[in-house]
Amino acid sequence: MGAGHSHPLFLDRPSPVHRLPPEVKLVAAFLGVLCVVATPPGQFAVFGGYLVLLASVWAVARIPPGWILRRSLIEAPFVVLAVLLPLVGEGERTEVLGMSLSVPGLLAGWNILVKGTLGVLTSLTLAATTPLRELLVGMQRLHAPAMVTTITTLMLRYVDVIAGEARRMRVARIARGHDPRFLWQAGATARGIGALFLRSYERGERVHLAMLSRGWTGAMPVLTAGRATAAQWSAGLAFPAVALGLLLSGWSIG
Amino acid sequence: MYLAMHMSDGLVNAPTAAAFGVVAVVGMAVCLAKARADLDDRTAPMAGLVAAFVFAVQMLNFPILPGASGHLLGGALVAILVGPWVGALCIAIVLVVQSLLFADGGVTALGTNITNMALIAVFTGYGVALALRRFALRGKGGLTATAFLAAFLGTIAAALGFVVQYAIGGQGLALGYTLALMLGLHALIGIGEGVITALTVGAVAAARPDLVHLLRGAQRPLELRRPEGSAA
Secondary structure, three states, X not given: OOOOOOOOOOOOOOOHHHHOOHHHHHHHHHHHHHHHHHOOOOOHHHXXXXXXXXXXXXXXXXXXXXXXXXXXXXXXXHHHHHHHHHHHOOOOEEEEOOEEEEHHHHHHHHHHHHHHHHHHXXXXXXXXXXXXXXXXXXXXXXXXXXXXXXXXXXXXXXXXXXXXXXXXXXXXXXXXXXXXXOHHHOHHHHHHHHHHHHHHHHHHHHHHHHHHHOOOOOOOOOOOOXXXXXXXXXXXXXXXXXXHHHHHHHHHHO | OEEOOOOOOOOOOHHHHHHHHHHHHHHHHHHHHHHHHXXXXXXXXXXXXXXXXXXXXXXXXXXXXXXXXXXXXXXXXXXXXXXXXXXXXXXXHHHHHHHHHHOOXXXXXXXXXXXXXXXXXXXXXXXXXXXXXXXXXXXXXXXXXXXXXXXXXXXXXXXXXXXXXXXXXXXXOXXXXXXXXXXXXXXXXXXXXXXXXXXXHHHHHHHOHXXXXXXXXXXXXXXXXXXXXXXX
């Protein structure tokens, strides 16, 4: 990636977490979330422990907690499910504020909310400390198929171009008085998407020819040499190790 | 309001998530091999640009009703435009990047998300489109109706994928409720998806029918006519 190719969730700070090799962070985040997912929903203290663990990572990474929390309010349709569960769930019921709620339903709803939120917080931490190029390096070092890494590289390189084109088309429509409010007024937008596809596809053809003229053989050069050291791995894996400890403590109590 | 289908972490338990992770990896390996056969050495740039297109399109919000908007998932759209193999590959890559860099969809839910949106939605959409190809070739009306149905049924099938996953690895809700909730919600999303997909495919087919994967091989071959009496 050249200059300017940053993603909106990246927070540039000089911190040990930012300096960790990307493949270590990817593995650590994945294993950490896996521990969260495997925790029985009744272990409230363990979930609190995960939050403290994440907060300590934010402190090391010099990410203000408010910055993360503001961005964690991603509306998910599955929140509907979490709200619905206590109302229609089966089993033993309890009275809360005059409403009859199902106890297993409450627990299941809490399960979805807390695990989803902790997952989003972990993903946000990963995104805030890993720039685009690093992610690609991480994928490459974790032995993702070369073709997948190459496609992702090209996608990330051109997504700003295509999104910019989409934005200009939208401004052009608005400048001509377009103000859709209902689905049946979306015709112009949809035809715009058709035009956007043609432009993307034709740009792909031109990019391919440009790559061929520069000696494209079908494989990208290796982005950077060097591997993560054992010390870096152990520093990064401390995160899932603590999470695993929390998980096991939850199991031994529960 | 904003409608999307990205599953979060913890909706289904760890073994179910892992099992669908395997399904996703195997599916993607097949798609990768087939996409290479489709596009040969053009695979990387073309799939990269199509994925960038999918990414950009998912950022565009469509009005549904005042106060409610949604965005295109694009499964059936890319299946009809670039074929199911390249299409599924592009959607899966977009899902991975959204999950890792935009915290949109859980990291451990990637397997289930790729299974639903990249495999089920794309291949159902393509299967429907292929079954109706005869009508699609007849003219603009046929193509539009085909694209609508492909996108609508693709969305419904993806929602059914979620229902199955939740029945296996979720907890707390009877199958009937999940089914009713997801089908009701996604019938609405599917109508929006269908309308936008139909209009978009119509626009592409009007300008460059040769680029629409579904219509491939249907064009009349180029006929060379020479003036009478000229040397061959």
